[in-house]
Amino acid sequence: MEMEEIKQKILEFMQKKAKSKSKIYLKDMQRAIPDAKPMQIKKAANELVREGKLEYFSTGSTVMYSLPGQDLEKGMTSE
Amino acid sequence: MGDIKKHETPTIDDLKKGPFPSFVDDIEIFGLNKKKQACLDLLGQLELSYKNKETHWKHGGIVGVFGYGGGVIGRYSDQQDKFPAIWAFHTIRVNQPASKFYHVSALRKLCDLWDHRGSGMTNFHGSTGDMVLLGTTTEQLEPVFFDLTHQMNMDLGGSGSNLRTPSCCVGKARCEFACIDTQALCYDLTMTYQDELHRPAFPYKFKFKISGCPNDCVAAIARSDMSIIGTWIDDIRIDQEAVKAYVGGELKPNAGAHAGRDWGAFDIQKEVIDLCPTGCMSWDGNKLTIDNKNCVRCMHCINVMPEALRPGTDTGATILMGAKAPILEGAQLSTVMIPFIRLEPPYDNLKEIVENVWMFWMEEGKNRERLGELIQRVGLANFVETVKLKHIPQMIREPRSNPYVFWKEEEVPGGWKRDIAEFRKRHPA
Numbered sequence: 467m468e469m470e471e472i473k474q475k476i477l478e479f480m481q482k483k484a485k486s487k488s489k490i491y492l493k494d495m496q497r498a499i500p501d502a503k504p505m506q507i508k509k510a511a512n513e514l515v516r517e518g519k520l521e522y523f524s525t526g527s528t529v530m531y532s533l534p535g536q537d538l539e540k541g542m543t544s545e
Numbered sequence: 546m547g548d549i550k551k552h553e554t555p556t557i558d559d560l561k562k563g564p565f566p567s568f569v570d571d572i573e574i575f576g577l578n579k580k581k582q583a584c585l586d587l588l589g590q591l592e593l594s595y596k597n598k599e600t601h602w603k604h605g606g607i608v609g610v611f612g613y614g615g616g617v618i619g620r621y622s623d624q625q626d627k628f629p630a631i632w633a634f635h636t637i638r639v640n641q642p643a644s645k646f647y648h649v650s651a652l653r654k655l656c657d658l659w660d661h662r663g664s665g666m667t668n669f670h671g672s673t674g675d676m677v678l679l680g681t682t683t684e685q686l687e688p689v690f691f692d693l694t695h696q697m698n699m700d701l702g703g704s705g706s707n708l709r710t711p712s713c714c715v716g717k718a719r720c721e722f723a724c725i726d727t728q729a730l731c732y733d734l735t736m737t738y739q740d741e742l743h744r745p746a747f748p749y750k751f752k753f754k755i756s757g758c759p760n761d762c763v764a765a766i767a768r769s770d771m772s773i774i775g776t777w778i779d780d781i782r783i784d785q786e787a788v789k790a791y792v793g794g795e796l797k798p799n800a801g802a803h804a805g806r807d808w809g810a811f812d813i814q815k816e817v818i819d820l821c822p823t824g825c826m827s828w829d830g831n832k833l834t835i836d837n838k839n840c841v842r843c844m845h846c847i848n849v850m851p852e853a854l855r856p857g858t859d860t861g862a863t864i865l866m867g868a869k870a871p872i873l874e875g876a877q878l879s880t881v882m883i884p885f886i887r888l889e890p891p892y893d894n895l896k897e898i899v900e901n902v903w904m905f906w907m908e909e910g911k912n913r914e915r916l917g918e919l920i921q922r923v924g925l926a927n928f929v930e931t932v933k934l935k936h937i938p939q940m941i942r943e944p945r946s947n948p949y950v951f952w953k954e955e956e957v958p959g960g961w962k963r964d965i966a967e968f969r970k971r972h973p974a
Contacts, residue, residue, distance in 0.1 A: 491748075491912045492706065492745060492746070492747075492748075493748050493910070493911070493912045494912070496907070504904075504907040504908055505746070505904075505907065508744070508745075508746045508907075512614070512744045512745075515612070515614070516611075516612050521607050522607065522609055522614045522705075522745065523605065523606065523607055524605055524606070524607075524608070524609065524614065524615065524617070524618065524619065524704065524705045525604055525605035525618075525705070526604065526605060526618035526619070526636070526704055526705065527704075527705065527749075527750065528705055528706045528749060528750075528912075528913060529614050529615065529705035529706045529707065529745035532607070
């Protein structure tokens with residue numbers, strides 16, 4: 467699968483999920499797009515972060531992805 | 546800098562009374578001298594937490610430097626009105642140099658940077674090995690990162706679902722027992738897997754730890770998903786004259802480490818031979834003999850008589866996988882996957898194994914599942930097969946109790962196909 471196509475699918479998945487979940491594990495993206503290799507999905511997700519279309523959310527022990535501007539807990543977006 | 550305000554902290558002040566130096570004293574003195582309100586607010590919030598018996602930190606957040614998914618751990622106080630200086634108090638992990646050797650000028654520069662842009666508090670080192678810079682605000686993250694990378698040639702370490710900063714023992718730099726160049730390997734792995742270190746790729750954390758010999762000074766066997774422990778494949782080198790010197794009392798056992806008390810004369814039989822876990826050593830009063838095939842590399846004899854015994858010269862490493870701390874199912878030590886592998890730059894043989902393991906873990910691992918838990922879930926035999934390693938007899942815990950054996954076609958010579966005519970020639974119907 468082409469990188470652009472994977473990126474598009476990731477964004478579609480994130481937007482669909484955004485209604486119920488603000489943060490998504492990489493693993494869930496990989497499950498949602500079974501046709502692409504996990505490593506490619508990781509690369510695509512990281513590229514989307516660089517492009518500003520996704521954001522990392524880190525707890526310190528795990529990392530999740532979210533769409534920019536999600537309604538996160540107050541205080542976690544800015545000082 | 547304006548006035549600073551010290552909070553009333555009667556509960557944690559009690560900690561100053563103990564016999565050891567107290568972090569409360571340290572943080573308070575530093576905060577007052579340097580006029581760092583963050584330090585005093587930190588103690589104020591800790592006092593409140595002791596009183597309320599719950600934490601007032603909010604964990605995690607969208608903080609980081611551009612393009613990096615790790616290295617910064619977001620911390621926010623939920624008591625912003627009371628403690629405004631620690632409203633945001635993020636932690637930054639900085640990748641330590643291999644074996645943690647520093648020049649004082651580098652440390653001085655780092656401390657000056659952190660005094661200027663952070664709380665001034667550090668933690669040397671975190672369990673992963675990183676230098677931990679404690680407490681700064683979101684707007685300081687990019688400037689800190691810029692200074693680290695552009696002025697000091699340092700980089701952020703790993704956090705989150707990334708490869709964590711690889712760490713190693715002092716290795717050949719300071720230790721005569723080192724069987725592999727731990728620093729070279731640690732540096733090589735760090736540089737090769739930069740992408741995995743900085744951009745989240747895995748179901749959960751993954752740690753490499755490298756020890757030069759089976760003494761395992763970095764506790765790789767207990768703390769890392771992939772433990773690389775130096776070992777030798779030939780015989781332990783014996784200097785019989787030095788053994789006699791230990792027996793005769795001219796040399797002190799354990800290099801004199803237990804000299805603080807009179808333990809009596811050194812008894813080689815009781816203190817070395819009888820303690821060998823496989824009983825592979827013998828002493829006839831004149832000559833020490835080791836049955837090297839039965840040595841399990843416990844290192845006891847070598848540690849007791851370092852001038853007489855030394856590791857062999859044909860060296861490499863043992864690869865173990867699957868250790869983790871006790872979050873699920875208790876603590877787990879890593880399991881030997883490859884008893885002996887030669888490790889020479891560019892370490893392609895090791896990297897091939899690493900990448901096979903990662904590929905399988907990324908495909909099969911569940912969210913927040915460590916490699917050790919995945920191995921338990923799918924079974925050691927299946928794991929070994931999938932990542933293209935070899936089964937070894939020591940992996941078998943007990944003889945098989947199930948009499949039914951299901952062979953796979955590739956395990957049977959000639960597969961499932963049989964020449965019936967040929968069979969009937971030997972076994973008429």
